[in-house]
Amino acid sequence: MSDIRRSEICIAAVADVFRGDGEILASSFGTVPAIAARLARLSFEPDLMMTDGIACLTANVAPVSGAEAEDPIFEGWMPFRTVFDHLWNGRRHVVMIASQIDRFGNHNFACIGPHEKPKAQLLGMRGAPGNTIHHTTSYWIPNHSPKVFVEKVDVVSGVGYDRAKALGERSARFHEIRRVVSNLGVFDFDTPEHSMRLASTHPGVSVEQIVEATGFELAIPDAVPETRAPSASELVIIRERLDPANVREREVPHPES
Amino acid sequence: MGILDKRTTEREVVAELFDGMTLGIGGWGSRRKPMSLVREILRSSLKDLTVVTYGGPDAGLLCAAGRVKRLIYGFVSLDSIPLEPHFRKARQAGSFEASELDEGMLQWGLYAAALRLPFLPTRAGLGTDVPGINPEIRTVRSPYDDGEELLAMPAIELDAALIHMNRADARGNGQFLGPDLYFDDLYCMAAKRRFMSCEKIVETSELSQLGSMHTLKINRSMVDGVIEAPGGAHFTECPPDYGRDEAFQKAYAATAKDEDAFAAFKSRYLECEDEADYQKAVQDAREGASA
Numbered sequence: 001m002s003d004i005r006r007s008e009i010c011i012a013a014v015a016d017v018f019r020g021d022g023e024i025l026a027s028s029f030g031t032v033p034a035i036a037a038r039l040a041r042l043s044f045e046p047d048l049m050m051t052d053g054i055a056c057l058t059a060n061v062a063p064v065s066g067a068e069a070e071d072p073i074f075e076g077w078m079p080f081r082t083v084f085d086h087l088w089n090g091r092r093h094v095v096m097i098a099s100q101i102d103r104f105g106n107h108n109f110a111c112i113g114p115h116e117k118p119k120a121q122l123l124g125m126r127g128a129p130g131n132t133i134h135h136t137t138s139y140w141i142p143n144h145s146p147k148v149f150v151e152k153v154d155v156v157s158g159v160g161y162d163r164a165k166a167l168g169e170r171s172a173r174f175h176e177i178r179r180v181v182s183n184l185g186v187f188d189f190d191t192p193e194h195s196m197r198l199a200s201t202h203p204g205v206s207v208e209q210i211v212e213a214t215g216f217e218l219a220i221p222d223a224v225p226e227t228r229a230p231s232a233s234e235l236v237i238i239r240e241r242l243d244p245a246n247v248r249e250r251e252v253p254h255p256e257s
Numbered sequence: 258m259g260i261l262d263k264r265t266t267e268r269e270v271v272a273e274l275f276d277g278m279t280l281g282i283g284g285w286g287s288r289r290k291p292m293s294l295v296r297e298i299l300r301s302s303l304k305d306l307t308v309v310t311y312g313g314p315d316a317g318l319l320c321a322a323g324r325v326k327r328l329i330y331g332f333v334s335l336d337s338i339p340l341e342p343h344f345r346k347a348r349q350a351g352s353f354e355a356s357e358l359d360e361g362m363l364q365w366g367l368y369a370a371a372l373r374l375p376f377l378p379t380r381a382g383l384g385t386d387v388p389g390i391n392p393e394i395r396t397v398r399s400p401y402d403d404g405e406e407l408l409a410m411p412a413i414e415l416d417a418a419l420i421h422m423n424r425a426d427a428r429g430n431g432q433f434l435g436p437d438l439y440f441d442d443l444y445c446m447a448a449k450r451r452f453m454s455c456e457k458i459v460e461t462s463e464l465s466q467l468g469s470m471h472t473l474k475i476n477r478s479m480v481d482g483v484i485e486a487p488g489g490a491h492f493t494e495c496p497p498d499y500g501r502d503e504a505f506q507k508a509y510a511a512t513a514k515d516e517d518a519f520a521a522f523k524s525r526y527l528e529c530e531d532e533a534d535y536q537k538a539v540q541d542a543r544e545g546a547s548a
Contacts, residue, residue: 054437055436055437056436077436079436079437079438079439080360081438081439081440084360084361084364088361088380115355116351117348118348119349121345121348121349123339123340124330124331124332124357125331125332125358125359125360126359126360127331127359127360127361128359128385129359129382129383129385130360130361130380130382132384132385133381133383134381155390157385157386159384160384163384164384167383168406170403170404170406171380171383175384
C-alpha cells in the first residue's frame with residue numbers, strides 16, 4: 001500500500017474522531033471531513049446520522065464526488081430550528097475548519113484583526129459558540145502553519161479548554177474537543193492542563209516539521225506514533241464509493257517526494 | 258382596507274418604515290428572502306437602520322448602500338458563496354456596528370421577543386468573545402439547586418418584520434412550500450408591524466390543497482400587510498417555485514471587487530422604477546444571455 005496518498009491518511013484520521021459515537025448526528029465541513037464522516041458511517045460507525053445539507057436526515061450515503069448519486073432516502077425532517085434543538089440536546093459531533101486555533105483549542109473563523117474593524121472578515125461566529133459548549137467538536141486544518149496554529153486567536157468563536165475551565169465544571173460539562181487533524185498530524189488535549197498534544201505524525205512528516213509549523217508550544221510525548229493508514233477496504237470506499245473524482249487531493253495535495 | 262383584505266404594495270409598506278428603526282428580515286442566507294421589499298427600501302431614502310437577519314444579499318445590499326447603522330446577525334452568506342462579499346467589504350471598512358451572535362442566540366433573541374420575555378437562558382456564547390463583542394449581554398444564575406450560570410440572551414424586539422412566503426391569502430395566512438420555514442414566524446411575532454410578500458395570493462380554501470396543514474405556519478394574526486410579488490425572492494431561492502439564480506448571484510458577488518461593475522449593476526437593477534421594472538430587467542438580461 002505504498003501508493004497511499006496524504007489526503008487518504010487525513011480522511012482515515014478524521015473518520016477515527018467519530019469512533020464510538022454511535023447514534024448521533026455527524027456534521028462535517030470541508031472535503032476531507034465530508035468523506036471521512038461518510039467513511040466512518042460505511043465502516044465502523046454504522047449508526048451515525050447525516051443530513052442532506054438542506055433540511056432532511058438521509059438514510060443512505062451520498063458520494064462526495066463523481067459517482068451517480070442514488071436518490072436520497074429521507075429518514076427525518078431537520079429544518080434549522082430542529083438543528084439547533086438537536087445540537088443543544090447534545091447528540092452531535094461536528095468537525096469544523098479553523099482559520100486560527102491556539103494551544104487550548106480556542107477556535108476562530110470569525111475574522112482576522114480587531115472585531116470592530118477586521119483586517120479580514122471571515123465566516124463570522126456562525127454556530128461555533130453553540131456547538132462547542134453543547135457537544136463534541138473536532139477540527140480539521142488543511143494547511144498547518146504558524147498562521148493557523150497561533151499563540152492567541154484574534155477572536156474566540158469556539159470555546160477552548162482554558163476558557164471552559166474558567167466557566168466552571170457545571171456550565172462546561174458538555175464541552176469536549178476530541179481531536180484536531182491537520183495535513184501534517186493528529187492532535188489531542190490529553191495533558192493534565194488540556195493543552196494541545198501531538199498524538200501522531202502522518203507518514204513522511206517529522207516531529208520537527210510539525211513543531212516548525214506550529215506557533216505555540218505543543219506537548220510532545222517521548223514516543224510519537226505514526227498516523228494509521230486506511231485499510232484496504234477503507235481505501236476502496238474512499239476511492240470508488242465516495243470520491244471517484246479525487247476532489248480530496250485538491251484540498252490536500254500529496255507532498256512532492 | 259378591511260381586515261379581511263390586507264393586500265398592499267412594496268411602496269406602501271416602505272412608506273410606513275422610518276429612519277433609525279429596527280427591522281427584521283426573514284429567510285436564511287440566500288434563501289427565500291423578501292428581496293422585492295429590500296429593493297424598495299433601496300429605492301427609498303431610509304437610513305440608520307438596525308437590521309436583524311440570518312443574513313444574505315439583503316444584508317449585503319443594505320450595507321453596500323450605507324443604510325445600516327447596526328447589523329445583528331449570526332452570519333452573512335450567499336450559501337453557494339460562503340461569505341457575502343459586499344458585507345465583507347462594508348465590515349472591513351468598519352462602516353456599521355457589527356452585533357455578531359451565535360446563530361442559535363439570534364433565534365433565542367427573536368423567540369424571547371416573540372414570547373414577550375426579557376431574555377431566554379442558554380449556554381450558547383459562554384466562553385467565547387460573543388459577550389465581549391455585545392457588551393449589553395449579561396449572564397444569569399439558575400435559581401434552582403444546580404445554580405448553573407447561563408447566558409441571558411436579551412429579547413430582540415423589532416419595529417417591523419419582512420418575510421417572503423410561497424403562498425398567502427389576502428387575510429394574511431402564509432404558506433411555505435419549501436423544506437424550511439427558517440425563523441419567519443418568530444420575526445413576525447417579535448415585531449410591531451409585520452409585512453409578508455408572497456409568490457402568489459390565493460383563496461383561503463386553496464391553501465390546504467397546495468400543501469399539508471404543516472405548511473401553514475404563518476397565521477393572519479401575525480401579519481399586517483400582504484404583497485403579491487412573483488419572483489419577489491429573486492435572486493435568492495424560493496423552492497419549489499424557483500431555485501437560486503446562481504448566474505445572477507455570481508455576477509452580483511463579483512461587483513464587490515469592481516466599482517464600475519457595481520455602478521452598472523445598480524443602474525440596471527436597483528435604480529429601477531419599481532419591482533415590475535426590476536423583474537423586466539432580469540428577464541431582458543436572461544433573454545440577452547440565451548439569444
